[in-house]
């Protein structure tokens with residue numbers, strides 16, 4: 352047992368919960384924190400926040416804020432590793448870049464000059480400033496793990512097994528057109544149109560011509576993310592109206608529905624029947640209009656279609672689990688076959704580890720380029736050097752991680768100019 356844990360177990364019972372006193376990283380003095388990101392989140396935000404909530408302002412007619420009808424749900428926001436990252440566009444030093452080989456958006460710690468424009472520029476507020484190092488830091492999508500085919504730490508440790516990771520092929524030439532789509536409500540569709548079907552022979556041929564390895568093409572074909580976005584059409588982008596083309600997509604939640612229906616329809620009604628569930632979707636505790644503002648730039652129809660699919664899956668699987676004959680009309684009512692509905696259930700409810708994370712590892716021929724990138728982007732409390740994702744992270748035995756190049760670091764440290772992202776494309780030359 353860890354020594355600190357043993358001490359904690361053996362300590363006599365204390366009157367108060369131990370807390371770490373906060374100190375300012377700027378002045379080094381104790382401070383009284385009165386505000387931060389996510390302040391009062393568990394209370395649904397304080398009254399000041401509620402009044403300033405732009406989405407709530409749009410749908411306030413639909414939302415009742417009496418205490419007994421308060422609802423709460425969490426949207427775990429991580430960096431979206433956008434196709435059109437506004438953090439990168441707003442960086443005066445060119446320190447933020449999107450990796451060509453896997454789309455991960457990173458901050459080059461050498462090139463960052465602490466302008467902090469990225470912090471304002473990211474509409475999801477996913478860049479943080481390290482006052483100790485004077486550099487911007489953000490989610491690295493655990494790239495040393497991804498490179499060797501291991502999921503990100505947040506995915507692997509998610510108790511609810513909510514997160515999925517997979518490849519999506521896209522047409523980079525269509526990104527600009529999609530991001531500038533004039534109709535906000537078409538942005539979701541415009542982004543989907545950038546994605547390429549990995550089963551399409553023309554796409555496979557083009558991918559091969561572009562040098563994409565066979566195991567990556569196979570990975571894209573098995574991608575759970577592609578299936579959720581394209582096959583079942585239940586995953587949606589977060590705030591498409593920001594036009595950053597986010598690449599972390601969400602399945603909107605089906606909030607508690609049965610109590611609501613029982614209350615209005617009476618106990619004699621079969622509240623799990625798909626007809627009843629469908630009719631109740633517009634009385635959900637999380638209003639569809641609110642979800643639409645989060646995921647479809649306000650298009651309620653798309654969100655309602657997703658919620659109907661989830662409700663249909665629940666009703667269809669209930670019959671199967673109770674030993675009744677499954678009803679083909681339930682999937683048909685939401686435009687799905689029985690097989691597709693069962694597959695969606697498998698993926699969402701009982702998928703195994705290797706179905707939830709389909710991550711082909713990086714290729715050895717890219718190793719030099721990747722090892723140079725790895726030296727640039729370590730996120731650390733103290734800046735540079737020690738990555739929090741150590742060699743044993745997530746597995747019992749040693750895991751091969753990208754190795755830093757000593758020569759390259761020495762060259763950079765003695766250079767009289769700051770790092771230039773164009774240096775990276777040539778890879779390691781020594």
Ligand code: SF4
Nearest residue numbers: 430431433437438473
């Ligand atoms: S979410 Fe923000 S930090 Fe992440 S890539 Fe998009 S704009 Fe950049």
